[in-house]
Every structure is written in C-alpha cells, then in structure tokens.
Amino acid sequence: QARVERMEQFQKEKEELDKGCRECKRKLAECQKKMKELEVTDPESGKGELEKLQAEAQQLRNEEKSWENKLEELKKKEKNMPWNVDTLSKDGFSKSVFNVKAEEKEETEEQKEKKHKSFVERYEKQIKHFGMLRRWDDSQKYLADNPHLVCEETANYLVIWCIDLEVEEKHALMEQVAHQTIVMQFILELAKSLKVDPRACFRQFFTKIK
Template sequence: MALWLPRSRDGGGRGPPAEDDEERAVPPAARQRLLEAQTYNQGIELVCQKEKEFVKHSVECTWNLAEAQQKLGSLALHNSESFDQECARAKTEAAEMRWREEEWRRKEEALNQREGQNPWNTDPVSKEVFNKSFINQKRKETEDEDLSESFMQKHEQKIRHFGMMSRWDDSQRFLSDHPYLVCEETSKYLMLWCFHLEAEQKRALMEQVAHQAVVMQFILGIAKSCNVDPRGCFRLFFQKAKTGEGYFEAFKSELEAFKTRVRIWSQSHSFQAILLEDPSVNPSLVGQLTSLSQNTGGLQDSINTNVCSLNSVIQRDEEESKMMDTV
C-alpha cells in the first residue's frame, strides 16, 4: 500500500499537452472538479510538508534546550574554580534556546495568519513564468520528488517494519543493519502513514507509528545540530533517550504534540475529502469514505475552512500540556 503523495493529475506539467478538441469535450463541471482535485493534491502536500518542517524545528529547539539543562545540572555536581563561569554560560545557553524557540513560534504564527488570507495558493508559475531561475528550481524540486518517491517505493517494507517497532534496542539494532533508512524520506513516509491510520480509526497503531516517526525526526534533528551525517549519530539519540531524563521528557512532549495534531487534522472533512478525491493515496479508505461523495459541491468552501483549522492546530500545540502515558 503506497503512502507517498501522488502527483497532480495533469502530470505536473510534464508529458504532451492535451488537444484543444479534447479539452472542449470535457464538461465544465467535470473540468472544475478536476481542478479542485488537483488543488487537493497540492494542498495535502503543503499540509504534510508544513507539519514536517514544524516537527523538525520544534525537535531541534527541544533537544538543544535539554542539552543545556543537562549541562547545567551536571555542573551542580562538580566543585571547581570555574564553576561560576560555567554555570553562568550554561544558563545563558538555556535562556538563548528558549528565546529562539519563542521567536520562531511568533514567526510561525505570523506566517499562519498570512496563509489564512490566501489559502493554498499553489500556482506561483503564473506569477514567475518567465523567470528562468524559478523554472530551474521547480525542475530540481521535481527531480528530488522523483528520487524521494523512488526511495519510498524501494524500501517501503523495511520502513513499515521499523514503524512497527516499540523497543529502543530493537530500533537501534534495526537501523544499525539498515543505516540508509536514517533519512528524510523515512520520516516523511512514517508521518504520512500516521495520517492514514488515524483516518482509518486505527488509533493504537497510529500512536505506535507516531512514536517511530518522532524517533526518526529526533535523529535528523540531532544530526543537523551537530552538523554530522544522520547515519552516524542515531546511536547518540538512543543513548541519550535511555539514560537522560531530560531528553526522554523532551521526546515524550514532542510525541504527544505530534499525535494531537494528527488526530485533530485527520478528523477534518477536508482531509477525508482528499482521500476520497484521489483513491491512489490509500485505496483501502475509499469504501469508508463513500458517503462523503455527495458533498463534492462544497469542496472549495471546505478547503478555505480547514486551512484555517490546520493553522489553529499548530497554534494550539504551543499551549498544550506535556503529558502522555508511558511510551
């Protein structure tokens, strides 16, 4: 069952253009529904990318803050002449991490407000059609997407196997045997899988896969902070998570936040309509969502309403408590 996102039905601008007589043969209503379906495909890509970027930055800030707090705590156990200087420096680092996190969240809120005024504007080509650098950039993005989808297709079974693991030692051993899975594509696949499982009302399974999705994102975040290859630092994450109380609390907080966003977004009619409009996203959901087909006339209203809903989900995450059951 493929979970990677399909391209727009127009082929993303690639391939031979449709003939004029064929376009005229398509009824206006069907053409409008096709355009709306393409908007949905582009919209869900925007949603998933936004969620991934949000988790990535949040994980990085949380982990760096845990590092600073652990350093501050360890200094209290040592008595040295430079204790005061080291303690002051550690406090400064912790305060800087908090300030950076608050500053980023303020920027995120401002961005959400701007997006709410112009929801899911996915046609920048019309504004920069003659910009060669823009065209080259879009071509590179398309090539990167092809490579990403090819990777997920090739390693889908192993990614899903990793997503079903629950013990730290098993996950570390599996990544040691398959280090190429420590990458952005694995993180993306696991996050998409979480959305589909929640839509299928498989809550327990979604929470299990969410655990592994956040594990992968933490590993990538540590690699970015340390400026090293993710394949060489995943053992550091498991070591810290198993032995450092502050790190495990940071992990639990991010995990609960991610699961909350998945639950709320997947309950929206917009997400369910996306799956119905394009069955190739997850064919097993079509039968469960047939009853939504009568609501096709209100597709555009659903898009506008639920983009604002997504933004509110992200803002609400900033205020939620850091509580969850034992992972």
C-alpha cells in the first residue's frame, strides 16, 4: 500500500512539474512574439517596452531551465525508486516464469480506435467495476476471473473516465479510479519491460506490491 501511495505522489509531482514547464514555455513564446511584433511595428518609440520584454524573456528562460532541471532530477529519482518497473523486474520477476509474448505487428490508429470501441462496448461494465475496487485482493481476484481486462484498452478507458470525473468535479471518485488506472498501467509497463503478455504477470505484480 505504501509503495503505491509513493507511486501516486511521485506521479502527481511529475504532472505538476510538467504543467509548470509547459506554462513557462507558453509564456516565453508569447513574450518572444510580442518582442518581434514591437521590433517590426514600433522600433524607436517602443524601446522601453522592448527592454522590459527582453528582461522578462530572460527571466522566463531562467525559469524554464529551473523547471527542466527539476524534471531531470525527478527522472533520476524515478530510476532509483523501489517501485520502478526495472527494479521490480530484476527483483524477483523472472522471464522464465512467463511465456514470452510474440512480437505483434504495429496497428494503425484506425485499427486501434476500432479495437478500443469494440472492447469498451463489450466490457464497459466490467472495466467500471474494476475501477471501483479498493482492496488489492479484490483487484487481483477480479482480474484472475476476467483476464481479458488486463490490456491497453482497459487502461485507456480508465484514463478517459478519470478526466470525465475531474471535469464533473467528482474528485474523490476520480482519485479512486486514478489509483486503479495506475495499477493497470503499471502491470502493462512491467509486462512490456519483461516482453511478456500482461495477463501472464499480473498475479506476480500483486504478490510483489502487497
């Protein structure tokens, strides 16, 4: 439990840094645009304003560098995290336990969309049920009974559901579903790093994380 809480806290921190960095880049682009406009339309009388904008741009460049440094630090920290996928896969997860997943042909965007739509139409009720589960044992048992849910389509549906809940300002419910989204994404990441089918390694994931 503590491991996933740390995982969620880390994810939140990463999102906040990403957001700050993007906002800083947006402001810098806006400032540079104003400077160019001023240089073209009013180079003489707009000198004072131009100097002000240049100082602002320099400050924003410094801020941007600071955001990027923080993100870099966070990425280094992520690699040393005990819940990192690579760490987990080395720590007690063996490829020999699983059937190695055959390389799949790359799907087109249209094929992915069609597959997602068809999957959701068929299993939406089950995905929502999984999204509402709170206990590790319940999640593990439900996936064991419904292994078809261990896939990208489930993770994608849960992400969209989270966004919808946030828009509707149902924050507590969104946090619950976000927890299950992270669990599903983590299983998929682990499977990817081990080059196995996610259905073959979710049980070991729960054993390790509990």
